[in-house]
Amino acid sequence: MKFLAIFVIFMAVFTLALGERTCTIDGKTIKAGQSLQPAGQCSLYKCTDEGLFSITNCPPVPTFTGKGKFIDKDVKKPFPDCCARVIQ
Numbered sequence: 001m002k003f004l005a006i007f008v009i010f011m012a013v014f015t016l017a018l019g020e021r022t023c024t025i026d027g028k029t030i031k032a033g034q035s036l037q038p039a040g041q042c043s044l045y046k047c048t049d050e051g052l053f054s055i056t057n058c059p060p061v062p063t064f065t066g067k068g069k070f071i072d073k074d075v076k077k078p079f080p081d082c083c084a085r086v087i088q
Contacts, residue, residue: 058083
């Protein structure tokens with residue numbers, strides 16, 4: 001029983017010492033699991049459980065052959081709608 005009490009106290013202190021993982025970019029701090037699209041960019045930054053960013057960029061755009069409609073990148077739109085693309 002004494003071991004269990006010591007273990008519970010140890011885990012509580014260890015958890016508090018770790019704190020909540022956060023990531024900061026462009027002066028903005030987000031929690032682990034949250035995402036952010038930095039202003040002026042067409043990318044999505046996700047804060048990982050390790051406190052690092054995972055970055056998702058737009059997929060490559062196929063060569064525009066003149067068929068269909070080419071839509072240029074628009075950083076004012078949310079990701080992935082901001083990505084350039086060709087609509088057939």
